[in-house]
Every structure is written in structure tokens, then in C-alpha cells.
Amino acid sequence: MVRKVKKASRRPKIAEGNSSAVTKIPADHTFSFCIQFNEELSLDLEATSCVKCQPAIQHKVLDLLTGKELGPNEVGELYVRAPHITGRYLKPGNQIETSSIDKDGWFETGDLCFMDEKRNLYIKDRVKFTYRYKYDVVMPTEVESVLQQHPDVQEAGVVGISHPDTHSATRALVVLKPGRGCSAKDLCKFVADRCPEHKQLHAGVQFVKSLPVNKGGKLDRQALKSLAVSGI
Template structure:
């Protein structure tokens, strides 16, 4: 990362460690911290932080961003979820901003993607968080089938469920796509995936409602779905669910900005 000016982790050719980004270079310090800023021990996942002479002084003309990146003790917060082993080798797990918040748990998309790619019927995959009123977010997988295969969503979900703890199951479902959107360096464009709204392999798309509650009311998603279902034909039911929001984005003329809403999915 450019904020470190030079490489701060190095792997010795004489003792490489599979999957590791290396050990800290002489003169620099590194630590893993939890959400409260407490330093963690080996094999505990948290945010990777660096300190030392190679760290930048700050972003030119952007004091606010500098204060976010570098704390009062001069530790640079990378935004990477990582851990280190007993020999001081560091391993990157994912980006903090990409973590899926399922109930009280944080789920790393990269971990689930790695598992999905071990399935013989999957050529590529990406995982994002699907908003859920009760759980926060549900892991949702976008999967590219290998040519000639016909795996189903349930087979993919069962495959992952057999290899992960309960909170990491693909409770948001599986969507099959032709390709995973990526930038020129191969990084998954999760924002683009979230723009698809709520696709469905069999139906094409499912109606999803964004609702602003009236002050003092506490209607639930099911109550809204039942209310609509009683007034429409079956194909118009809110099968995509209901998401409660503070406001509905609109342009100056009052037109609903549906693209903005889709970015929230």
C-alpha cells in the first residue's frame, strides 16, 4: 500500500510460508487489533496496523482522512483483516469494509470464495452481503458454472455448509452468472454485483420493497408482505422481501432514484 511508502512485510526465500504476505521488516512494527483497539495474539483475526519510519506523514491537504488512517499513537490502520502465526508470518484475510455482518459475527467473503473455487463445478465465484432486517446481512454467492456442469444452488449451499461454521453458511442464496465483474488487476467489483438488485435464477427478478415506517409504528417485513399479497395477483407478491430505510432517494422533481436503491442491496 502506498501509505507505507515501501514494502513493510517481506518473505525470505529460504523460509517461505504458503499464503503468507511475509514478516515485518527490521525497524518497523506491526500488530493485529480488535474493534476496541486491543492487540491480539497469534492466529486471532483483526485489523492489521503498522508503525515506523516508513509510514507516511499524512495525505496532502486532507487532514480528516489522515486522522482516520493514522491514530494518535502513530499506528497506520490498513483496513485489512489479517492474523499472524507463531513465527510472525502475517496472513491477509479480507478488507474490513467488505466483511459481511451476520448477527454478531463478521464473515470474510474471501474465505467463502476460496471454498467455492474448490468445487469442481465452479469456475469463478464472489460473495457479498444481502441486507436482512433481523440478521443484518446474509452471505450471498454469485457463481459461474464450469462449462458442461449443472450444479444447483442447493448443491452449492450444501457444499459450503459442510466446510464452514453455521454463521458462514450461504443463507442469502446462490445466483448463477456468466462472469464475475473485476477490475483490470483482477479485484472483484462487489459494488457492481450489488447493483443487480435481487436476481433469481428461475424467476429472473423478485419484487423487493424499500419501506419507510411512519413515526411511532413498528410494522414488520412479514406484515408488509402479507398486506401486499392480499391485494395483488401471485406474481406481484414481494418475494424479494422488504428492507426498511430512513428515506427513499428522489431527484428534485420527486422521481424515485431506483439505481441508488439497488446499490443498497
């Protein structure tokens, strides 16, 4: 009996991921949260999806630059439409904010995602955190994921720095593990060996003691950008 209990209490390995939610869309009508798993994990891709929207929800994925509707496995911004989506909502201080709904009723979620052939949704990042390198969109979480694979890196945050020729250039702010001492050149090469040109660290690496976080304990990307621009 004891053996059976122990066997039943064993838990499968849990993959670590990031979650996000759309507060203007009631959770009982559509997805309540979406999980983005590290790409190097050997999991069934469909298991990392936030599944499908409910039948009452119309949804589409549009290209960030052209606004064209995309097909399966193409990354763009998620738009949804349904009669119950909130047009306005109350912010702290009793201030009313209007949702991003166009004249046809499509709500701009701000989520960067793609759909597979079964129309399962996969959240990649928030649109506001992305930036352009020439004609390509860069998702900082993808570059951060590569940097985290380096044995000397404890934490990494990536931002786009304004550049006159390429629109933006990628800079990484890195916290090294205690006792480790790789150089900025080493990390630039590490990323260059694993990423296409638009994801490479063209604005270099900045070593910091810690990365800024918000009240929720998540990486504060606005503060990170200020830190990168100031060069402190």
C-alpha cells in the same frame, strides 16, 4: 551437459495466490506485498507468509469488533506505526487524501491478517470486503474458496446482503462451467457441509454469466454487491 541444463531449468510448482500492497507505506521499510494462498494447498504455512515487518515498524493486530489487541493466530486488522508513514497522499485530480492515522500515530492498514508465534504476518482479506453475520465476521474469500472446490463451479463471488435479524446474510454469485447444471440448493448444501453457520449461504445463490472485474482484472466487489442486490 544438456542433461544438467535441463535439470537446472526445472521450476518448482508455483502456488497461485492473491497479492495486495499498502501504497502509503514505503516498500523498502516494510512489506511490499502480501500473498494469500489457498488453504487446501499442502505448503509449509510459513512459506505463505509475507514475512515480518522491518525492525523500524511497530505493528499490532486488533479485533474488528472490540478493538482489543490480539495474540498469535487470531485474525484482526493490522495497524502499523513508524515515522516514515505518509500522513497524506495525492490522488488523481490533485486531490489530497488523509491517511487513517490515530492520535497515537497508528496507521489503520485495512488489511485483515494474523501473526504466528514468530510474528510472521499472513494477510487474509481486506476489512472493507468483510461483513457481519450476527456476532461473527465473514471473509468472502473463504466462502469463495469453498465454492471453487465444487466440480460444476467455474467462478464464484460472495457478498453480504443486509438482513434485519443477522446484520448481513451471505449470497453467492456463481458462474457454472459450460455444460454443467447444479442447482442453487446443491451449492447451499455443499457450503453448509463444509462451513460453520456464519459462513453459510443464508441469502442463497444467484447464477450469472460472468463476474464483474475492475480495470486491474480483479473481482469488482462493489459492482458484485450491486448485482446481488438488484437480483439481475
